[in-house]
Amino acid sequence: MSRPPDMAAPEPGPGNQPCPSPFPMPAPGSVGPPPEYAVLRRSCPLARVATPFGAPAWCVTRYDDVRKLLADDRFVRPTIDDWPLDADVTARGPGLVTMMELDGPRHAALRQALAEPFSVRATRQRRPSLRATADRLLGPITADGPPGDLVSGFCEPFPLLVVCELVGIPYAERATFLAAADAALGALVTLEEGREATHQLRSYMSSLLERHRRAPGGDILSSLVEAGERGAVDEESVLSFGLSMLVAGYRTTTMFLANAVLALLTEPDQYERLLDDRALLPTAVDELLRFLPVQNGVIVLQAREDVAVHGHTIRAGEAVLPVLAAANRDEGTFPEADRLVLDRQANPHLAFGRGPHNCIGAHLARAQLSVGLEALLDHFPRLRLTGQPPTWEDHSPVRSPLTLPVTW
Numbered sequence: 001m002s003r004p005p006d007m008a009a010p011e012p013g014p015g016n017q018p019c020p021s022p023f024p025m026p027a028p029g030s031v032g033p034p035p036e037y038a039v040l041r042r043s044c045p046l047a048r049v050a051t052p053f054g055a056p057a058w059c060v061t062r063y064d065d066v067r068k069l070l071a072d073d074r075f076v077r078p079t080i081d082d083w084p085l086d087a088d089v090t091a092r093g094p095g096l097v098t099m100m101e102l103d104g105p106r107h108a109a110l111r112q113a114l115a116e117p118f119s120v121r122a123t124r125q126r127r128p129s130l131r132a133t134a135d136r137l138l139g140p141i142t143a144d145g146p147p148g149d150l151v152s153g154f155c156e157p158f159p160l161l162v163v164c165e166l167v168g169i170p171y172a173e174r175a176t177f178l179a180a181a182d183a184a185l186g187a188l189v190t191l192e193e194g195r196e197a198t199h200q201l202r203s204y205m206s207s208l209l210e211r212h213r214r215a216p217g218g219d220i221l222s223s224l225v226e227a228g229e230r231g232a233v234d235e236e237s238v239l240s241f242g243l244s245m246l247v248a249g250y251r252t253t254t255m256f257l258a259n260a261v262l263a264l265l266t267e268p269d270q271y272e273r274l275l276d277d278r279a280l281l282p283t284a285v286d287e288l289l290r291f292l293p294v295q296n297g298v299i300v301l302q303a304r305e306d307v308a309v310h311g312h313t314i315r316a317g318e319a320v321l322p323v324l325a326a327a328n329r330d331e332g333t334f335p336e337a338d339r340l341v342l343d344r345q346a347n348p349h350l351a352f353g354r355g356p357h358n359c360i361g362a363h364l365a366r367a368q369l370s371v372g373l374e375a376l377l378d379h380f381p382r383l384r385l386t387g388q389p390p391t392w393e394d395h396s397p398v399r400s401p402l403t404l405p406v407t408w
């Protein structure tokens with residue numbers, strides 16, 4: 001892993017002081033990004049903020065800085081429910097160690113074992129089955145007639161069905177893990193019930209791995225269990241991967257899909273544009289990924305040593321939030337950054353992160369988004385919002401509509 005040089009020199013003037021302020025949140029009933037990002041990017045690129053859960057952190061908003069930080073091995077990702085860190089951490093039992101918190105050779109071995117099932121080639125082969133899943137969900141909505149809710153009918157079940165089948169998680173058992181997975185993700189914001197959720201997820205995944213050991217199938221968990229028996233990966237890493245799938249494998253895609261549909265139906269003529277020109281879908285998907293702030297600021301890094309940034313020192317142990325959604329709106333990298341330009345050509349967005357922990361599911365996510373949107377265009381060429389406002393959960397910085405009332 002390479003260590004980047006120190007970040008850009010600070011701008012002159014009072015603008016580069018670390019300004020303490022609350023972590024910016026999207027306005028209620030909206031996905032964001034909050035307007036404060038632009039202010040911070042311009043005048044306070046390394047800002048001291050109070051996070052929603054009270055702990056202080058450094059907030060980084062410029063594209064070049066975020067890009068470097070994500071791949072800087074002087075920072076680690078603290079365990080989801082062990083942050084903010086305090087003296088009692090070790091007394092609280094095992095945390096939710098996902099792939100993101102693994103490092104070094106164990107992490108590299110796991111990435112290698114997963115390279116093929118998440119490759120471009122494997123994902124391309126899976127596209128017809130993704131389309132069949134989308135059609136299976138949209139068919140009944142069409143048959144029932146308008147109006148309908150696209151979140152419960154499609155945006156939620158589609159990514160979950162896809163991941164369950166690929167990874168080897170029984171969809172029929174979703175009631176056992178969905179609530180705990182959401183509580184563990186919620187722990188990023190409130191820490192409430194995070195420990196209990198972690199315990200439930202670990203014991204569910206351990207028992208599922210045991211079932212795959214006894215009766216292997218053609219899924220990723222079975223092949224990882226086998227790789228574990230050969231010694232290619234260690235057992236705790238296999239568990240970490242399974243836990244990652246429960247908390248990261250579908251929720252991001254669900255939220256993103258709901259936000260994408262809302263954006264396409266809200267921005268004038270964008271849905272029609274895709275209807276008329278399906279060849280735009282690949283660039284449109286990447287532009288939506290850049291434009292929509294699914295991850296407003298939930299990647300938490302912790303400095304292993306003192307690091308100088310913009311003339312200030314991030315001390316060892318301090319937390320840093322590289323805000324992908326702010327980086328993706330940086331005018332220095334993306335001309336007309338606040339416009340959704342479906343045919344944008346150069347688009348080096350950071351929606352999937354960067355460096356050794358970049359999103360292993362990026363090809364799959366792109367395929368799901370593109371197949372999912374295409375299926376919607378085919379089933380509902382006259383899709384539009386009903387006028388009844390979507391509902392939102394406004395406490396989290398990670399936002400998507402909980403309902404999406406549509407008609408056609």
Ligand code: HEM
Pocket residue numbers: 070077099100101111163244245248249250252253256294295299324350351352353354356357358359360361362364365
């Ligand atoms: C729109 C959908 C998605 C978005 C925006 C997204 C975004 C991200 C980001 C930003 C990271 C890096 C986090 C970090 O640096 O700490 C990440 C990591 C990860 N993502 Fe995704 N993701 C999406 C879908 C998926 C899917 C579909 C899967 C798998 C089925 C997946 C599995 C993972 C895993 C396992 C990691 C951790 C990789 C590692 O630590 O080596 N993601 N994702």
